[in-house]
Amino acid sequence: MSQDPFAEFKKRQRDMWSSFAPTATFTPPVAGHLVKFARIQPGEAVLDVGTGTGVVAITAARSGAKVAGLDLTPELLEVARENARIARHEEIVWTEGDAEQLPYADASFDVVLSQFGHMFAPRPEVAIAQMRRVLKPGGRVAFATWPPEHFVGRMFAFVGRNSPPPPAGASPPPLWGNPATVAERLGASFDAPFFERGVMAYPALSVEHFRLFIERSIGPLQKLVESLAGDPQKLESLRAEFEALAAPYHFDNVVHQDYLLTRAHAR
Template sequence: MTQDPFTDLKQRQREMWASFAPTATFTTPTAAHLVRFAQIQPGETVLDVATGTGVVAITAARAGAKVCALDLTPELLDVARDNAAIAGLEEIGWTEGDAEQLPYPDASFDVVLSQFGHMFAPRPGVTVAEMRRVLKPGGRVAFATWPPEHLVGQMFILIGRHSPPLPAGASPPPQWGNPAIVAERLGAHFGEATFERGTKVFPALSPQHYRVSMERGVGPVQKLMDGLAADPAKLASLRAEFDALITPCFRDNLVHEEYLLTRAQAR
C-alpha cells in the first residue's frame, strides 16, 4: 500500500481535536438540522464521517437509522460511546478511522453524513471518492460546513494566516463552504447539489468569553494560541484580531455562526 503523504498532518489533527468535547455540545441543534435536511428514514443505513462526540450519529439513530460512525480522535469516540449509552443507543458502531480511507466495503450505506468534519481531510477528491464508494447506488451524501465569508470560516482563514502552510496538496477547510467549489468537487460522483443555510448560536457573556471557549476547545485555535505563549505581544495582537471578527456576530449574549448544508444523490 502506498504511504499516506499526510500521515503527520493527520496525527496532529488527531491530537489537536482531543479537547473538542465540551464545544461539541453546542453543535447538537445543527445535528438535528442536518439529519432532517438529509431526509433520514427509519431503517436506512447511515455512516457519520468525522463523528466527533457522536451528535449526528446519535441523532440519526434516534430517527430510526442503523448507524456506523468514525473519527480520527479516540478521545472523542470515548465521549461518543458515553453519549450513545446515555441515549440508550449502544448499537451504533464506533470506529477509529480516516475519512480518506473509510474502513467499510463498497455500497454499504444509504446515506453518508458529516458535520464540520470531513472538511478537515486534506484531499477533497479522495474524500468525495471514498464517500461515493461506500454509498449504495442512488444513495445520498449530506454535510454541514463553514462558509469562508462568515465567522467560523473567517476564523479558520485567520488561523491559516498565522500558522505554517499546509503540506503541498492539502486544501484549506473553508473551501468546503463555497457552494461553487462544493458542486465542482461532487460533480464527478453525484448529481446536482441542493444547498440550505442555517445559523448556530453559541451562548457567551462577551466576544472575549467566546474566544476563550475557542482557545480551550477548538484544536487549531488552541494550538495557535499555545504556540504564541512565549510572545505576549503577538498573542495579544492575535486575540485582538479574533475579537474583532467575533464582535459583529455577538448579539443578546449569543454568537451567531452561519453554516452551509449540502445534499446530493450518487450517480
C-alpha cells in the same frame, strides 16, 4: 500500498482535536437540522464521517437508522460512546478511522453524513471518492460545512495566516462551504446538489468569554495560542485581532455562526 503523504499531518489533526468535546455541546441543533435535511428514514444504513462526540450519529439513530460513526480522534469517540449510552443507542458502531480511507466495504450505506468533519480531510477528491464508494446505488450524501465568508470560515483563515502552512496539496477546509466549489467537487459522481443554510447559536456573555472558551477547545486556535506563550505582546495582539473578528457576530449574548447544508444523490 503506498505511504499516505499526509500521515503526519493527520496525526497532528487527530491530536489537535482531542479537546473539542466542550464545543460539541452547542452542535446538536445543527445535527437535528442536518438529519432532517438528509431525509433519514427508519432502517436506512447511515455512516457519520468525522462523528466527533457522536451528535449526528445519535440523532440519526433516534430517527430509526442503523448507524456507524467514524472519527480520527479516539478521545472524541470515547465521549461519543458515553453519549450513545446515555441516549440508549449503544447499538451504534464506532470506529477510529480516516475519511480518506474509509474502512467499509463498497455499497455499504444508504446515506453518508458529515457535520463539520470531512471538510478537514486534506484531499477533497479522495474524501468524496471514498464517500461515494461506500454508498449504495442511488444513495445520498449530506453534510454541514462552514462558508468561507462567514465567521467560522474567517476564523480558520485567521488561524491559517498566523500558523505554519499545511503540507503542499492540502485544501483549506472552508472551501467546502462554497456552493460552487461543492457542486464542482461532487459533479463527477453525484447529481446536482441541493443547498440550505442555517445559523448555529453559540451563547457567550461577551466576546472575551467566547474567545477564552474557543482558545481552550478549538484545536487549531489552542495550538496557536500555546505557540505564542513566550511572546506576550504578540499573543495580546493576536487576541485583539480575534476579538475584532468575532465582534460583529456577537449580539443578544450569542455568537451567530452561519453554516451551509448540502445534499446530493449518487449517480
